Amino acid sequence: MVIPEGAAPPDHDFMPSWLYGDAYYEGQRVLVKYLKEYEGVRLEDAIGGTPVSNDAGECYLIESSSDFPLGKIDRESARKALLSNLRLLRGIGPGTEAKLKKAGYHTIEDLLAHKRWRAQARRLLGIIDSGDACRIQEEVWHWLPRSHPLNLHITAFTNVEQLVALDIETMGLFSRPIILFGAAFTKGEKIITRQYLARGVEEEAAAIEEFCSLVESSPLVSYNGRSFDVPYINQRRVYYGLGGGLQNVHFDLLPLARRAFRHKLPDARLTTVEKYLFGQERKDDVPGALVPEFYEEYLHTKNPGPLIPIVEHNRNDLATLARLYSKLCEDCNGSG
Structure with missing residues (x-):
């Protein structure tokens, strides 16, 4: 391994096992550079x-x-995205969702007219329309992976400045x-x-x-x-x-x-x-x-x-x- 010009070699043979050698020696070069540049300088003068x-x-x-x-996501757009995912209801997987949408039930609101799913749909609508980001997040996490884009839509139920x-x-x-x-x-x-x-x-x-x-x-x-x-x-x-x-x-x-x-x-x-x-x-x-x-x-x-x-x-x-x-x-x- 070649030590970058100007960098002092470490005084030990240890380097973190998860850090590639080049990155380690580059880090040593940076350390030496800043030690030289700020020698004799007070912390308050170096970092305001x-x-x-x-x-x-x-x-x-x-x-x-x-x-x-x-950036931010519009709340109404987020609401539509949430309501379009029927898998947020217990018992609805990809197959059932496809069948329901083929039958004309495209949103959670549509399921208010469905005898089997209306109670769950009403409950979820209440949570979404409460605007409580924490409760909405709990519902989404219960049914969908945390990598699902709907997780980001939940930020619309917060104030971006908060x-x-x-x-x-x-x-x-x-x-x-x-x-x-x-x-x-x-x-x-x-x-x-x-x-x-x-x-x-x-x-x-x-x-x-x-x-x-x-x-x-x-x-x-x-x-x-x-x-x-x-x-x-x-x-x-x-x-x-x-x-x-x-x-x-x-x-x-x-x-x-x-x-x-x-x-x-x-x-x-x-x-x-x-x-x-x-x-x-x-x-x-x-x-x-x-x-x-x-x-x-x-x-x-x-x-x-x-x-x-x-x-x-x-x-x-x-x-x-x-x-x-x-x-x-x-x-x-x-x-x-």
Whole structure:
């Protein structure tokens, strides 16, 4: 394996088993670059932000914004899409649905006139017309896979300005500190990004509280967040005895992207989505597997350089989440 020019070789033979050698050595090059560039620089000068405090302590807030009108699905279109799927009723599979539609029952509303299905149809109509995204999501999940496009239509029953995209950076995969919490939400035609950085692991609890206070009961958008980010956050809340946990209605774009773009993408990583769908490739990015090493280098040297690519990586993930959400909404609207 050739070490890129300017990169120092690692002082050990270990590299994460899930990280290809080239990516590892590229990460080492980035680490060396930022250590040199920010030697002797204070964190506050390297990363503009504001200390914020709560009952759990203090952490560091980094805020930015960009022009980006977030896409959305019209509620009436979403309602029509939901009502056109007869498989949302117990006992109706693909075969029965085809027979019913051939007989003239094209929507759930049509089934109000069907002796066998009218009671279930009335119940589901009540749930959909209640506009309760959580209840609608429970119904859809009960009968359809989470990769089904109808899952995205449920976002129409939320206020787009209440949606919060989230992404976290951690010191490992299990029971290790979260060092950065990222959240992005819309305000008019802008995307506002707020990142809560733990400048030391002792600031993790305060960062958790700030982040959870921001998202409160907002609908969440993530990329594998249902399986990783949210359970991880809730586990860390338990660790600190903070009580409660995030139980928000949640739209995970990973299964939706896998299904929608399975013939266009070699894999489902978010950076792959960026490259193949949006024509972007990151420069000087830190692979997620190397975030712990970069952060530990910062803790050891007090050089803020290794934090720069971590913060940028997180911010880029949030930006891509917003673009992917809008792309999926656009495709849903285009499909009628």
